[in-house]
Amino acid sequence: MYTREVRLSGHIIDSLILPNTLDLIMDMGGDFKILEFEVGKLKVDTSHAIIQVEAPNKILLGEILDELSEIGALVIEIKDVKLLRSENDKTLPADFYSTTHHPTQIRYNGEWVVVENIEMDCMIVVDSENERAFCEPIGRIRKGDLIVVGREGVQVLPPARPRGKQGVFEFMSSEASSEKPIKSIIANIASEIKEVKKRGGKIAIVSGPAVVHTGSGSILANMIKEGYIDLIFAGNALATHDIESALYGTSLGMDVITGEAVTRGHRNHIYAINEINKAGSIKAAVENGLLDNGIMYECVKNNIPFVLAGSIRDDGPLPDVITDVIEAQDEMRKHVHGVDMVIMISTMLHSIATGNMLPSHVKSICVDINPATVTKLSDRGSAQVVGIVTDVGTFLPVLYNELKSD
Numbered sequence: 001m002y003t004r005e006v007r008l009s010g011h012i013i014d015s016l017i018l019p020n021t022l023d024l025i026m027d028m029g030g031d032f033k034i035l036e037f038e039v040g041k042l043k044v045d046t047s048h049a050i051i052q053v054e055a056p057n058k059i060l061l062g063e064i065l066d067e068l069s070e071i072g073a074l075v076i077e078i079k080d081v082k083l084l085r086s087e088n089d090k091t092l093p094a095d096f097y098s099t100t101h102h103p104t105q106i107r108y109n110g111e112w113v114v115v116e117n118i119e120m121d122c123m124i125v126v127d128s129e130n131e132r133a134f135c136e137p138i139g140r141i142r143k144g145d146l147i148v149v150g151r152e153g154v155q156v157l158p159p160a161r162p163r164g165k166q167g168v169f170e171f172m173s174s175e176a177s178s179e180k181p182i183k184s185i186i187a188n189i190a191s192e193i194k195e196v197k198k199r200g201g202k203i204a205i206v207s208g209p210a211v212v213h214t215g216s217g218s219i220l221a222n223m224i225k226e227g228y229i230d231l232i233f234a235g236n237a238l239a240t241h242d243i244e245s246a247l248y249g250t251s252l253g254m255d256v257i258t259g260e261a262v263t264r265g266h267r268n269h270i271y272a273i274n275e276i277n278k279a280g281s282i283k284a285a286v287e288n289g290l291l292d293n294g295i296m297y298e299c300v301k302n303n304i305p306f307v308l309a310g311s312i313r314d315d316g317p318l319p320d321v322i323t324d325v326i327e328a329q330d331e332m333r334k335h336v337h338g339v340d341m342v343i344m345i346s347t348m349l350h351s352i353a354t355g356n357m358l359p360s361h362v363k364s365i366c367v368d369i370n371p372a373t374v375t376k377l378s379d380r381g382s383a384q385v386v387g388i389v390t391d392v393g394t395f396l397p398v399l400y401n402e403l404k405s406d
Contacts, residue, residue, distance in 0.1 A: 001054045002061045005035065006073040008049045013039070017072055017158070018049060024071070030055040030064045050076070066151045070100060072158045081106045081153035083126055083146045090141055096123055097148045099135055100156055102360045106133050107153035117337050118359050124148035139326055159360050182390050183398060189365055189386075190402035192341065193228060196363075201340035204231035206354045208347030212241040212251045214393030215259075217295055219400045224298040228403060231335050232299055232306035233354055234347070236317035239282065239296050239308055243318075244272040246294035273316035282320050307331045309350065333357060341365075344385075346392045348373045355385060367395045 012018040025032045036050040053068070055061035065075055084093035101120040105112045108131060115124055115133045122135045126146040133148075141147070148154065196203055211220055223229050241251045249255060253265030262268070279285035286292075286300040299306050308321040309328035322328040336357045344351035344366040351366055355377045358364060364385040366374045374387030388395065 001031070001056060002058050003052050003054050004061060004065060005050055005052050005076040006065070006068055007076055008047075008051065008073055010046050010072070011040075012047050012049060015158075018047075020071055021051065021068060021073055024067055025051075025053055025064055028064050028067065029060060069151050069154060069156055072102075072156055074155050075152075078107055079152045080108060080110065081124075081126075081148045082150050084149050086141050086143055086145045086147055088143050090138055092123060092138065092141060093147055093149050095149045097151060097154060098122070099124060100158075100360075101356075101358060102159065103157040104135075105155045105157070106148060107155070108133065112155065117333070119333075119357050121356065124154075137329070182388065182394070185386075185388060186395065186398045187402050189343075190399055190405075192363060193403060196340045197228065202230040202338060203228060204233060204336070204339045204342045204354075205229050206233040206342060206344040206347060206350050207238050208234070208345065208350065209237035209241045209251070210346035210392050211238065211396065212245050212256070212295075213254070214391065215256045216393055216396040217242050217245055217251075217256070218293075219396045221293070221295045221298045223400060223403070224295065224302060224304055227302075229304060231339060232295070232304060233332060233335075233350055234306065234308055235350060236308060236310055236314040236321045238347075239306075239318055239320065240269050240273055240316065242295040243276060243282070243285075243291060244269045246291055246297060247272055247275065270315060273318055276318050276320075277316070280319065282318065305335055307335065309353075311349070329353075329357075343367070344377075345395070348376065352377055367392060 008017055008021060010017070022032060031054040033052040034049060035052055038048045040047045053061065053064055055064055086092060099118060099120060099122045101118060104115040104118055106115060106124060108126060113131060113133045115135055117135045119135050122137050123141060125134050125136045126148065127134065128146060193203060205220065207220065211217055245251050245256050248268045248271070250262050250265045250268045253262055253268055254260065255262055275290060276282055276285050279288060279290055282291065282296050283300050286297055291297050307328065308318065309325065310317050310321045310323040314321065317323065322331060332354070336354065339362060341363045342354060342358060344354060344364065346368055351373060355364065365388065366377055366385045367388045367390065368374060369389065369391050371389050374385070374389065377385045
């Protein structure tokens with residue numbers, strides 16, 4: 001039997017890391033011996049275990065160790081990472097390491113180096129001159145880049161689940177369901193938002209046009225104006241219908257106050273795009289007085305950055321929309337690192353895209369009337385997302401009232 005020892009540390013019982021480790025070893029055809037096991041007795045105490053992993057051949061042992069590294073197990077016999085150079089732009093060496101969204105370190109020249117800008121489904125590129133490591137998507141790989149291959153010398157640190165109550169994020173491992181105490185969950189989210197802002201943190205909103213369609217655009221605009229929101233990710237539709245609402249009082253041709261169809265109102269969003277095109281940009285429309293209220297207006301007036309990523313179905317689009325999807329990804333990446341909380345509202349594709357870019361420590365909430373949206377986020381690996389199945393027209397007013405309460 002071929003053997004290697006691995007170490008587990010942290011809240012390995014409450015987070016199910018220990019049983020998952022043992023199950024994984026057995027399921028893959030290996031065996032184990034627990035050499036040391038120290039259980040934390042108090043809620044603040046961590047536990048530690050040293051496990052000898054056994055397999056009938058080196059290949060299987062390597063495969064088991066590879067999988068264990070994904071859930072936080074650290075091979076005790078630490079070696080430096082293996083590096084190979086990319087032979088061409090956007091190409092990778094064989095057996096390249098593909099990242100998770102958990103905090104990651106690599107062993108380089110005998111020292112642990114933090115991988116910067118961690119993101120799932122990317123590669124680790126090493127700057128040998130400055131002894132730094134970066135997370136890069138395949139599209140950014142350039143000929144000659146030093147790429148981490150294999151899993152030797154890579155340490156993944158998945159978030160632990162401490163013992164005791166964790167507020168709204170106790171729900172993070174539960175399935176999406178409408179049968180939850182929505183009001184109390186929203187109250188807890190409001191408390192989390194206040195706490196994040198109190199310590200100077202940043203909060204991002206990822207939003208679809210349903211915010212405007214349901215008449216809640218003014219609420220989101222107020223949240224921006226009052227300093228709760230620091231960043232907006234959206235598509236052409238949110239901005240277009242927000243501007244349509246600001247200029248004509250409609251969204252998709254429906255009066256946002258009465259909910260009644262307006263005669264020939266279906267043209268209003270095209271009129272809105274045309275007016276912004278004539279102005280040159282959303283910012284120019286604010287500066288010349290054309291646009292004087294709404295979500296995009298408050299973003300401009302309060303210097304809140306926004307990234308509008310286009311899609312194949314866009315009307316127009318507005319001049320501020322980034323129609324090159326890779327360019328839009330890059331622009332989102334410039335802003336997403338350093339965000340402490342993200343609230344994703346009624347937009348499946350933008351929510352999944354943002355979730356894939358987020359490190360696992362970022363507190364995230366996904367609100368959608370369709371449970372499949374929340375489920376897809378979890379299936380794609382964004383297990384840290386709290387899912388709320390409800391209508392955005394219900395969610396935002398309750399959230400705003402909770403934020404305004406003492």
